[in-house]
Amino acid sequence: MSETYHNYVDGEWVESETGETFENRNPADRSDVIGEFQQSSEADAEAAVEAAAAATDEWANTPGPERGAILREASKNLEARKDELTETLVREEGKARPEAAGEVQRAIDIFSYYGAKASDIGGDVKSSSSQDTTLYTKNEPIGVAGLITPWNYPIAIPAWKIAPALATGTTIAFKPASLAPNVARKLVECLDEAGLPDGALNFVTGPGSSVGATLSTHEEVDAVSFTGSSAVGETVGDQANETGKRVQLEMGGKNPVVVMDSADVDEAVDIAASGAFGVTGQACTACSRAIVHEDLYDEFVEGVVEAAESIDIGPGLDGADMGPHVSESELDGTLEYIDIGSNEGATLETGGEEVDAGDGFFVSPAVFSDVEPDMRIAQEEIFGPVLSVIPVSSYDEALEVSNGVRYGLSASIVTQDLSEAHNFVEDSESGVVKVNEKTTGLELHVPFGGMKDSSSETYREQGDAGLDFYTLSKTVYLNY
Structure with missing residues (x-):
């Protein structure tokens, strides 16, 4: 009998209020049942958002170097489980083993990278035109981010959304793709074991019509980052824009x-x-x-x-x-x-x-x-x-x-x-x-994003640009 896996909300692994689950199978061997995952409802997604909102002050006030230490520890946890994560990814998404191993290594590297970057998040000092005045900018976390990720890179794409958000002090409600939720669940385990405070990251599986829509529209969500098809992305963007959220969409390509x-x-x-x-x-x-x-x-x-x-x-x-x-x-x-x-x-x-x-x-x-x-x-x-x-x-x-x-x-x-x-x-x-290079393959320390219908053309992902989406800039005039 297959194992049943739970949502992760406010630091606890919990069942959905629906009491229902969905089955995840190996696309290379349909007799291989990977597990049962929570068929979550709007109420489950709301609980995740509310937990993230309640944790914003604690996580935002955690010093950047301390946040970075947790991300680096998560990177070490991922590294220790690399073989297991690679096999999980092959089994649930279908990639060839070298492709899966490369993707897992990408997630390891992303958390290490943003673990180091967390110490540099601050602002800039500028020269004032007035005497006895200090003029500077201060970067602050945006609040709560709703993250919706696809099945085709089910650990790398969550990593390059989650890591910069946490580095800035932003808290998260996260919905993985239902076709490949298990490697994302194990990513959350690695962050939990690294000492992430309760509520800073919340993980809810289930349909886009209930979970995804809630993350796109909930009044406590300040920013929505989505990667997936253009058709779904347009819907997510419309929902988020109607409620005044910051939006980041990465979609299709030709x-x-x-x-x-x-x-x-x-x-x-x-x-x-x-x-x-x-x-x-x-x-x-x-x-x-x-x-x-x-x-x-x-x-x-x-x-x-x-x-x-x-x-x-x-x-x-x-x-x-x-x-x-x-x-x-x-x-x-x-x-x-x-x-x-x-x-x-x-x-x-x-x-x-x-x-x-x-x-x-x-x-x-x-x-x-x-x-x-x-x-x-x-x-x-x-x-x-x-x-x-x-x-x-x-x-x-x-x-x-x-x-x-x-x-x-x-x-x-x-x-x-x-x-x-x-x-x-x-x-x-x-x-x-x-x-003279293939169209696939990305460096993690430079911006990634598209034009036209491939993107919302708002904020880029990865590198320093990946931090910009999750921060607000405050300008300070200090006259002494």
């Missing part, structure tokens, strides 16, 4: 790799394929469009097809290169887009078929050629291992195609032409721009 005629084809294939098929294409920064100069087009298609066909598909716990989709609905969505692409007239060069690799949601990575920029497979986020290869004849045409979507999260160009590289950095309508 990320291109532009391959110019000066590129090394083998390098371009590796960059595009790793960005498109890594983590089963289930990343907001995944490459889903390869925009390739016509002089290299045929050679590139041949290379990327070979790369796709070389990927070993199967359960991550068995050492496969690419794991399953996280759910049946995600698999069905990818298969539907395979049909859409074929019906639109694109050529399916390889893949796009269900794979019998156990009792799970496996699909072979797909490559489409002869793709037109206005086709749905070239415009809409698929969130699966599907790469559309689009031919172009010039840099200007490549740029037009690259920017010709509603999203603007990550973009890359592969070129040996310095002018093209610099121009693309300036011209790309994306929050993350890379040269």
